[in-house]
Amino acid sequence: MFVTPAFAQSEGSDAVHLPPQSDAAAAHGETVHIEGEHEGGFPPFNSEFYPSQLLWLAITFGVFYWVLKRVVLPRIGSVLENRRDRIALDLEAAERMKSDADEAHAAYEQELAEARDRAHKIAQEARDSARSDAEKERKRLDADLDEKLDAAQARIAEVKRSALGEVDQIARDVTDAILREVAQIEASAEEIAGAVDASRG
Known part of the structure; x- marks a missing residue:
């Protein structure tokens, strides 16, 4: 059995103090080799340990690659696949x-255009209806005014005829009175009426 015990140096002495050996080791006669200070420095930097370090590096890398390939990468792939599907x-x-x-915007634009057309048609119909009603009312008022004008003209003509009849009668009476009072002439009613009519004509 190869044993490398811990050692300590005391100040000013190169002596090595060994821990007491167990009775069992002494009984079996096992040889204990005592080494001095390590030669070559830090063991990982010692070329003596390079083959074992490379072996463990290869084993670790293989295990890491296997875990990465069998566990990590499938999970990352499934996460990416799920995210891709979700996107x-x-x-x-x-x-x-x-x-x-x-589609909703196109339907809204179409409905808006139809509403504008309907509003334009309604406004045009309202204008046409108002114009037609105004024309009917104007014609009715014109007819009423024509009737009233005709009635007024008829009444004026009647008054005129009545006035002219009275004027003729007054003119006849005045003419008869003048002829009798002034000229001392007796004239018949027919002669006086003829003279009045001749003077008016």
Whole structure:
């Protein structure tokens, strides 16, 4: 059995103090080799240990690669696949919502255009109806005024005829009175009426 015990140096002495050996080791006669200070420095930097270090490096790298390939990478791949599927679904939903929004906007524009056309037609019909009603009212007022004017003209003509009849009678009476009072002439009613009519004509 090869044993490398811990050693300590005392000040000013190169003596090595060994721990007491167990009775069992002494009984079996095991040889204990005592080494001085390590030669070559820090063991990982010692070329004597390079082969074992390379072996353990290869084993560790292999185990790490196996774990990475069998455990880590599949999980990362599944996460990326799930995220890719989720992004694809989100993009599809966004595209569908955009399409729905475009359709809704087109329907809104069409309804707005139809509403404007209806409003224009209603306004035009209202203007036409108001113009027709105003024309009817104007014609009715014109007819009423014509009737009233005709009635007024008829009444004026009647008054005129009545006035002219009275004027003729007054003129006849005045003429008869003048002829009798002034000229001392007796004239018949027919002669006086003829003279009045001749003077008026």
